[in-house]
Amino acid sequence: MTDRDTQQHGGRALPEATLERLTVYLRALEAAQLAGQRTVSSETLASAAGANPAILRKDLSLLGGSFGRRGVGYDVPGLADHIGATLGLKRQWRMAIIGAGNLGRALAGFSGFRGHGFELKAILDQSPTEVGRSVAGLRVSPASELESIVAAESVNMAVIAVPGAVAQGVCDQLVAAGIRSILNFAPVVLQAPAEVNIRQVDMSRELQILAYYAHQGVGHQDAVPPLQSE
Amino acid sequence: MTDRDTQQHGGRALPEATLERLTVYLRALEAAQLAGQRTVSSETLASAAGANPAILRKDLSLLGGSFGRRGVGYDVPGLADHIGATLGLKRQWRMAIIGAGNLGRALAGFSGFRGHGFELKAILDQSPTEVGRSVAGLRVSPASELESIVAAESVNMAVIAVPGAVAQGVCDQLVAAGIRSILNFAPVVLQAPAEVNIRQVDMSRELQILAYYAHQGVGHQDAVPPLQSE
DNA sequence: AATTGTGAATTCTTTCACAGCA
């Protein structure tokens, strides 16, 4: 554990499954903090996060530092801080949302990303009827100004909230403007150079997976670990 | 351990990673069909879906029937049909959206789920100012009528698009009304009995994972397989 | 006594590589 080059900055990338769980632990820790808890056990935290204690401990062990105390549990603010630092939430992320329809406006109003270094700097739309409207305290800018706004506002993360038919075009423009982190809500697989990180949020995918489980009669519940017997 | 699953078509439950990819293959097949292609090779299809050919073939082999022809490729409509049948998209899924804010309205207007057996039957909201409005051709119903609407419309799938603070309450009501498939857009981990399937869509999670990769300078691209040098 | 941290065992997933078929 004194071995610093194993994990930490510049160390190895964490498995994606671990990353997804870390975001959930972080949320559960924030809820625990609001509830006034100073420490949590892996069992409590895992249960709030819908995970199991063993994998939680394994995940945290990949983070490096040791934020638990044996016999006691994890220090709530300390661990939250450590996870936040690992995820890069101490930096400033300057976002733009492309598309000011219902979805873009909903995302703009979503408060969940504030307070973790995410700041919404611009919202853009192609349609003249949307341009100029006020959304979440910002004026909607014309899509044609994408490149200059990205530069002027130092935008380094973008959210695509446009119809599928134009999403790839928007993606290309974003890449050309230097953006390398994109969250895509349009129902298309975007093609982009390998250095661009794209995450996809896809309602159809989720509905189809739900349909599969319901169709098969499989009870698949992420949130509740199987009980140990014996 | 008991092997509790002997499903139809000689199928046990498919791995979740496979399910997620199947939905992408399906979309790519539909695009190919629109483009007039009759057959696709695993290489072409994988490239359109951002996967690699080997895992695509393995995924399809888990489905049972054989929809490829050696030396030729896959029959586009045949394979699309087979994947659709596997996912349960031949059945009728009757949906309700809870929450008629920007997000609920955006989801209601999202055409992507139509034509795959998904039919939006109701949209509900707590607030009297939303009730009665017309959204996607439906009138917004009061949230208090949830149980009776679910029964009257035989709703069997629900989408939660309400603020985090009330999401667990809505979830409890849905479960009480007999819903066992829930897609949750609220940023909370829902607690529900194991027989209820819940999928979570979470903007914070995705942004935080993007932040991690950008922070670490890791290029992680799901959508594009490493290019072969040619 | 309680709970973490982690090697070892297990299970799951992906990739390889090639036989089999059109």
Added chain:
DNA sequence: TGCTGTGAAAGAATTCACAATT
């Protein structure tokens, strides 16, 4: 020839189980 389908191999992720620590 070209491409699928699939066992076998390799690689990851998860779970177990217990020594270490407060």
